[in-house]
Amino acid sequence: MATMAEVAARAGVSTATVSRVLAGKPVRPDSAEAVRAAATELDYELDRTARSLRRRYSDLLALVVPDVENPFFTAVARGVEDTARRAGLSVVLCNSDDDPDKERRYLAIAASENMAGAIVAPAAGDLPVGGLARKGATVVVIDRSVEADVDQVGFDNVALGREATRLLIDRGCRRIACISGPSGMGTARDRELGWRAALAEAGLEVPPEYLRHANFRVDGGRRATEGLLGVTPWPEAVLATNNMVGIGALQALAASPGDEPRPEVAVIGDLPYATTDVSGLVQVPLRPRELGVRAAEMFLERLGGFTGAARRVVLDGTTTGAEPA
Known part of the structure; x- marks a missing residue:
């Protein structure tokens, strides 16, 4: 079955635009038509996927960062929020203070509230994503690497x-x-x-x-x-x-x-x-907003049906690359 990323590539739009069409959100008519045409060509079931998203998840995404006072994470949050909002998701910003207990609590709340998932800059290497995983929620790790089998975006x-x-x-x-x-x-x-x-x-x-x-x-x-x-x-x-x-x-x-x-x-x-x-x-210089944008795009790809192996995206000063983790 085709993925959201493949539909986006065929339509010449972002995955966020495809996600908005899935959720019935307003987009430019020509973009919506391009998405529908690409979905038809690739046999991608827009209506079924949209119903599934509405039935299983709320439209909330938890963004858990270690220090909301650090402008680096403010820029990350802006990238996540801008991308998620275009797909119909709202972002809940959580400050872990690099405290694993606070982080664990926020992730447990995300699971209990049936949030779409979480984007996390982890406080430690053993990210507690079990509750979210059991509910089939999406998790993307940013900035710091972990051993968990999830998508990750960071710098070299x-x-x-x-x-x-x-x-x-x-x-x-x-x-x-x-x-x-x-x-x-x-x-x-x-x-x-x-x-x-x-x-x-x-x-x-x-x-x-x-x-x-x-x-x-x-x-x-x-x-x-x-x-x-x-x-x-x-x-x-x-x-x-x-x-x-x-x-x-x-x-x-x-x-x-x-x-x-x-x-x-x-x-x-x-x-x-x-x-x-x-x-x-x-x-x-770093590119924190780009980090947030890429993490949110990967999040939306998972939410839209991508089931491939966990990916690790590495950003540096000149290039962006992705390969299986």
């Missing part, structure tokens, strides 16, 4: 860490410290690996005291940087492995006493606001 974090470090090396920096996230988090671990790889490729040492683990928040970046400024010699540069850590690092450096030259800073992600002079700052 090793490449990001390597690229940011290479930019510092190209500026002549040799003593480069890294503020990574929690040691058990895959995103943090991979960005740290990229930092190590770039230093090794340049023949540079990795002093153990130049690696600091912190939470992915401003206070974590600030405390980690303060610790680095107690190291002799000071690092010539600091890699902050996410945007909020970067803000904390800049705050700590701006407040640091002494005559030592201030280390250069590279940040993975876009700074949401500036706390000090950021001239010369190295930034490796």
Whole structure:
């Protein structure tokens, strides 16, 4: 049987548009006609699928993120919401605070309320999706990888860490410290690996005291940087492995006493606001809205009948690719 993605490709529209036609939502007449024609050619049963969606699920989608105050996740939420809304779904935003218990509670509520499913940036590697799976609900994981057999969308974090470090090396920096996230988090671990790889490729040492683990928040970046400024010699540069850590690092450096030259800073992600002079700052931008859009599209494809193997989509600075997980 044809899938929603195949109908969308044949009609020359997005899967969100196909989903709106399925749900009886208004779309441009020419787009609706193209979808119906493609469905007929591919023997895709629009009416039966639409009835099934209305019967089994509410029109709610849970989006569970670790920090709603981080503009990165605000942009992710915008991408999810814009895409889901066009398909007739409403998004319920849930803040887990990286707390597995809070995350578990939100997912249990999504299951008990017969939501269409959840898009989750998981707090840990063992995402508790059993309740949703038993109800046949859809789950897509974003930003952080898990072992569960579900669709996942994230970034090439090793490449990001390597690229940011290479930019510092190209500026002549040799003593480069890294503020990574929690040691058990895959995103943090991979960005740290990229930092190590770039230093090794340049023949540079990795002093153990130049690696600091912190939470992915401003206070974590600030405390980690303060610790680095107690190291002799000071690092010539600091890699902050996410945007909020970067803000904390800049705050700590701006407040640091002494005559030592201030280390250069590279940040993975876009700074949401500036706390000090950021001239010369190295930034490796991410595409959080695109992350949200792609996750929502994959969600809608599953909701529309796609039953293929779990997919893993990796976004980097130049390309987007997908392959079975």
